[in-house]
Structure formats: C-alpha cells, structure tokens
Amino acid sequence: MEAQKKILVLCGGKFAFKALQLLAFEKFICAIGIGKGSHTIIDALEREAEDNNFGFKSFPNTKSISEMRTWIDRIQPDYIFCISFPFLLPESVLAYGENKFINFHPGPLPQYRGPMPIFEVLKNQETETAICAHFMNSKFDEGNIIFNDPIVIETGDTYGKLTVKLSEHLAQVALNTANMLQFGNNIPNEPQDETRSYYYEKPDLSDTYINWKRMTAEEIISLINACNPWNNGADATLLGEQIKIISAHLLNEPHENQPGTIVSFTTTLNIACEDKKQIAIEILSADQGIMTASQFIELKPVLAGIPN
Structure with missing residues (x-):
C-alpha cells in the first residue's frame, strides 16, 4: 500500500489552528511554518511541533522567505497547504513542484481576492461566502481553482463570528482536501474567470x-x-x-x-x-x-x- 502523503502547512496565526489540529490528528502533517505571528502563537506552534515530531520554522518577514526553499527540500513534503500565510511565495519556492502548493482562501474566488475577504463580504451584504481551495502561483489569489466550498452568512454575523465559523469550516475542508490527495496526483481544477475577478486592498479609514x-x-x-x-x-x-x-x-x-x-x-x-x-x-x-x-x-x- 502506498504511504500516506505528507503535508507541510504554512500558516499565519489562530485562523489555522483548528485545521492544524485536525490534520495532525489524522497524521497528515509533517511540518509547520508560520509567517509573521505573535510570540505567543509562535511558541504554541513550536511546542506542538516538538511534541508531535513535526518540522517547524518561523518566517518573521519577507527576507526570511529566502530560507524557505532549502527548508522544504529538507522536509520533502508531498504537498504544501497555505492557510492565511501573510507573504507571497516567489517562483523559486513554487518551483518545488507543479500543483504542490494549495491555498485556502477565506472568501469566494475570483470575486473576493485580497487580504481581508471576511470584511468585504460582510460590508457588501453578501448572504454567502466560501473557503476557496486553489493552486498557487506567483500572484496573490490567482491560481487555478480546485473548488469553492460555500458557507451561509447569517443575519447578525460580525467579523469575529464569521471568522470563527470559517475557521471551523476550513478544518473540515482542509481534511477533505488532504484525503482527496491520497487518491491521485491529478486534482481537477480550472482557471479563474478574470471577467468576474476583483482584488480588494486592505481596508483603510x-x-x-x-x-x-x-x-x-x-x-x-x-x-x-x-x-x-x-x-x-x-x-x-x-x-x-x-x-x-x-x-x-x-x-x-x-x-x-x-x-x-x-x-x-x-x-x-x-x-x-x-x-x-x-x-x-x-x-x-x-x-x-x-x-x-x-x-x-x-x-x-x-x-x-x-x-x-
């Protein structure tokens, strides 16, 4: 029987915790990388990695991304999941393998590209949002879509409430994706429809x-x-x-x-x-x-x- 495929997770903080716990429980994770996190979160993830014999590395700024490819080559994961990782990955890192990097975007693509889709869908009075799984390229949120997994926005949902719901939903979506990857390397995907795309910058005053x-x-x-x-x-x-x-x-x-x-x-x-x-x-x-x-x-x- 073929060995279970191993996943390295790049994340940016608490939003990824439930997914990390579920993926670790099912023994998919081989390493965790965190970008720009608080000392409390970094320490918690590092302890978790040590307790479970995962690889671990912190990437505190864009300069530190230059060390990522060497680290990934040493870990040799089958896939890399990105969950709220704050930095754009350069071609030198993505060249580790075609369709090896999967981002989980907390908003529907291509309509809600950008760093804060949770804010934008609420402000725009949407009744539904999504976790979008997509392959990564060298531009934010533009890689081929694997699927948009929808979730209803309920009356009275705030940024905080919707973030918690999406984090919980993401955990199951990431697990389902990890299970899907066990059965083949050719994951169905399609290019994003640029006529429907919009990129929202980080909100200002x-x-x-x-x-x-x-x-x-x-x-x-x-x-x-x-x-x-x-x-x-x-x-x-x-x-x-x-x-x-x-x-x-x-x-x-x-x-x-x-x-x-x-x-x-x-x-x-x-x-x-x-x-x-x-x-x-x-x-x-x-x-x-x-x-x-x-x-x-x-x-x-x-x-x-x-x-x-």
Missing part, C-alpha cells in the same frame, strides 16, 4: 467610515458588523466627536431628521439615516473608552433636549 448622508441603515449595520472586532467598530462622527460604533441594530421607525443626527435615546442611541430609517447604537468607543449607549448619553449634557 475610507472603507470603515460611516457616511451618514450616503449610506442606508442596512449598509451602516453591515459596516458595523464587518468592523467588529477587527477595527474595534466602524468609524463615525457623532455630536462633532470621532467615535467607533461597535454594536447596533436596525430600528425600522421613520423620522424626519437630518442623517447622522440623534432622533431619540432609551437604552440605545437612535440615529437618523438617509433612507428615513434609524440605527440603534448599543455599544461604542469614544475618547473615554468602550461604553454602552447609556453611559455615553450620561456624558453628554447636550442631549437633555432630545426625546427619550
């Missing part, structure tokens, strides 16, 4: 900022969810103050106020939106710290004349 005059209530809620906890909330201006809105829900009550003004408050701070709906802020961050809407209201004597 313009992407995380609430424009009260141009965004609907639903768009604002989606942005808030997409920024929680990654950006510590969506950036906004309220009462002339820069804040971050961490948690809010749709308040489907009409109003005649200007967008971005406070309509009323109870245990929530209810803000007018341009589509005549409101959002109800529950938790926010201001200069004084993270607080509930009620705590924020107590700090603002200017709210005395607003209905509650």
Whole structure:
C-alpha cells in the first residue's frame, strides 16, 4: 500500500489552528511554518511541533522567505497547504513542484481576492461566502481553482463570528482536501474567470467610515458588523466627536431628521439615516473608552433636549 502523503502547512496565526489540529490528528502533517505571528502563537506552534515530531520554522518577514526553499527540500513534503500565510511565495519556492502548493482562501474566488475577504463580504451584504481551495502561483489569489466550498452568512454575523465559523469550516475542508490527495496526483481544477475577478486592498479609514448622508441603515449595520472586532467598530462622527460604533441594530421607525443626527435615546442611541430609517447604537468607543449607549448619553449634557 502506498504511504500516506505528507503535508507541510504554512500558516499565519489562530485562523489555522483548528485545521492544524485536525490534520495532525489524522497524521497528515509533517511540518509547520508560520509567517509573521505573535510570540505567543509562535511558541504554541513550536511546542506542538516538538511534541508531535513535526518540522517547524518561523518566517518573521519577507527576507526570511529566502530560507524557505532549502527548508522544504529538507522536509520533502508531498504537498504544501497555505492557510492565511501573510507573504507571497516567489517562483523559486513554487518551483518545488507543479500543483504542490494549495491555498485556502477565506472568501469566494475570483470575486473576493485580497487580504481581508471576511470584511468585504460582510460590508457588501453578501448572504454567502466560501473557503476557496486553489493552486498557487506567483500572484496573490490567482491560481487555478480546485473548488469553492460555500458557507451561509447569517443575519447578525460580525467579523469575529464569521471568522470563527470559517475557521471551523476550513478544518473540515482542509481534511477533505488532504484525503482527496491520497487518491491521485491529478486534482481537477480550472482557471479563474478574470471577467468576474476583483482584488480588494486592505481596508483603510475610507472603507470603515460611516457616511451618514450616503449610506442606508442596512449598509451602516453591515459596516458595523464587518468592523467588529477587527477595527474595534466602524468609524463615525457623532455630536462633532470621532467615535467607533461597535454594536447596533436596525430600528425600522421613520423620522424626519437630518442623517447622522440623534432622533431619540432609551437604552440605545437612535440615529437618523438617509433612507428615513434609524440605527440603534448599543455599544461604542469614544475618547473615554468602550461604553454602552447609556453611559455615553450620561456624558453628554447636550442631549437633555432630545426625546427619550
């Protein structure tokens, strides 16, 4: 019987942990490489590697990638899985073997290329995302697709909730892929459709900022969810103050106020939106710290004349 194919995993942090645990339990992993991780994560993975007799190497920056090919040649894996590995692999590394490198992208390809597809699908109010398994080439997220494995985005999913769900889903997807590789070297795949492709750069302030005059209530809620906890909330201006809105829900009550003004408050701070709906802020961050809407209201004597 042919020996079980061995997999080297390149990862970037906690998102890969569940997949690493499952692949290790099924005895697929032969080595782990981590790029740009925190000291806590690096130490945890190194201990895990020592306990299980895996190879281990840290790649803290792009310069260290020059050492990767020599390390891979020494380990001699059958395949290399990449899970949130932060650095682009050069041709010198990919030349280890054609269709040996498989990336697991936490978003559907080719529509959601880029470093943060979880943020983008939530902001864009998608109802479904995916883990995309694809062969790697020398450009980010452009290699031939093996499959997109879908997962439903549920109402109220935040960046944090969806990340956890995708991490758990990824573990099973990676295991299924490892099992598939045991039965042949010719894995079905197809080129990406460039007419449907889009690359999203890492979000900046313009992407995380609430424009009260141009965004609907639903768009604002989606942005808030997409920024929680990654950006510590969506950036906004309220009462002339820069804040971050961490948690809010749709308040489907009409109003005649200007967008971005406070309509009323109870245990929530209810803000007018341009589509005549409101959002109800529950938790926010201001200069004084993270607080509930009620705590924020107590700090603002200017709210005395607003209905509650």
